[in-house]
Amino acid sequence: MIENNITISATFIAYLLLMMGIGYYAYKRTVDSTDYFLGGRTLGPWPTAISAGASDMSGWLLLGLPGFAFTSGASSLWLAGGLLLGTWLNWLVCAKRLRTFSIEADNALTLPEYFARRFNDKSKLLQTISALFILMFFLFYTSAGLVAGGKLFETVFGLDYELAVILGTVCVVSYTLFGGFLAVSWTDLVQGLLMAAALAFVPLAAMEGSFADLSNSVGSKNPELLDMFTTAAGEPMGIIAIISLVAWGLGYFGQPHILARFNASRSNKDLTTARRIAVIWTTISMIGAILVGLVGMMYVDEHLGGKLADSETIFMLLVNAIFHPVIAGILLAAILAAVMSTADSQLLVSSSALAEDFYKQLYRPDASPEEVVLVGRIGVVLLSIIALVLAFNPESSVLGLVSYAWAGFGAAFGPALILSLYWKRMNRNGALAGILVGGITVVIWKELSGGIFDLFEIVPGFVFASVTIVTVSLLTKAPSSKITDLIDRVENTLAQE
Helix, strand or coil, X not given: CHHHHHHHHHHHHHHHHHHHHHHHHHHHCCCCHHHHHHHHHCECHHHHHHHHHXXXXXXXXXXXXXXXXXXXXXXXXXXXXXXXXXXXXXXXXCHHHHHHHHHHCCCCCCHHXXXXXXXXXXXXXHHHHHHHHHHHHHHHHHHHHHHHHHHHHHHHHCCCHHHHXXXXXXXXXXXXXXXXXXXXXXXXXXXXXXXXXXXXXXXXHHHCCCXXXXXXXXXXXXHHHHCCCECCCCCXXXXXXXXXXXXXXXXXXXXXXXXXXXXXXXXXXXXXXXXXXXXXXXXXXXXXXXXXXXXXXXXXXHHCCCCCCCHXXXXXXXXXXXXXXXXXXXXXXHHHHHHHHHHHHHHHHHHHHHXXXXXXXXXXCCCCHHHHHHHHHHHHHXXXXXXXXXXXXXXXXXXXXXXXXXXXXXXHHHHHHHHHHHCCCCCHHHHHHHHXXXXXXXXXXXXXXXXXXXXXXXXXXXXXXXXXXXXHHHHCCCCCHHHHHHHHHHHHHHHHC
């Protein structure tokens, strides 16, 4: 066991050194705030697509989703299907229009900045409220990643949980702090490919390529696990449960760290290629994650008497049990990759909200680009410390923390973003009211339970926000000529492509 840990540790260290090297190279290419927060809008289709997927999926892809499939069986396909559909629609509906709008709107770098310039909000209230929601929900989202990292080091090396979380945080902060968006995107490319490869390889190796044996094994344990319309307890899946799982796909339209990849692409043409890459990557990853959970049932039944204390550790259990320490080290590094690829993006978007949307807009409008970058780097450190404290509870569920933040972003920003890209009559008052209603609905709905309140909070949040935006926009003054001119420029640009 000691020799195994040494081998795995060496693999981890080599992997981390590679990520640090990429971060240093990106640091040398980072000059101003556009470079630090959007990579100078120079990303090609591969880093755009894979970094969007890797920053999206996080540690829950290798821990939360396999754990959910382990306990729920085929019903987890509703969740995976919703996420796949959401991925495709987000690229199709938002990518090109958002990138074009952000450029035409005086090179808006952040989502709050885009909203402020899209609606010509001189009060800065729209930008400030948006940034507040980003900081609040990202603290939960980043904490989920740090919890996943803590579970990884605790399970593999037997480290104290809090020490494990601290080590993972230091790794992520180090290259995000200096390299900015380029470091995050390039490391995400490497990490995303590693994640997909691990999820494809582990279940195939564990079941030796026999899907029939897997189906028979799971069916013999509990035939209800093979039925998408039945829970593991043998009860029919209710409509609320199905809608709640599929509705995860709605979250994509409001995730600032994913939307930032669209803005960072070097051209709209590249976004078409990136969409295809992203959908293929997501499909492979989703299928692999669910198979890990199903194969894990078979393994736990045969070797552990059907008992596993924490279902979210099933990927790590299979890797440690089946593979040589060198291979295990590489595969377990995929979890570290998943954690790092999301946590770094979240820290960067949060720091951009702090630097661009608070510091520069409210306190130092004349701040130099170098000063804004410095504030952004300080923000990375401060925000990571707060997220670290929230992650110190070892009982935290990765999927639970992610679901709260995912719903918050999806409901607060999703309807506002989609309507702002397509509806000319939408105004600043409608946008502000929709963002507030969407975010607040998620916070309140999360605290309620029973009956309709068992519905995933993103659904009522998304619906109420959409209705609010339309109602308030129609009841208040139409957009000014400056805003309609901006919309016309965007439409002309898109029509010429």
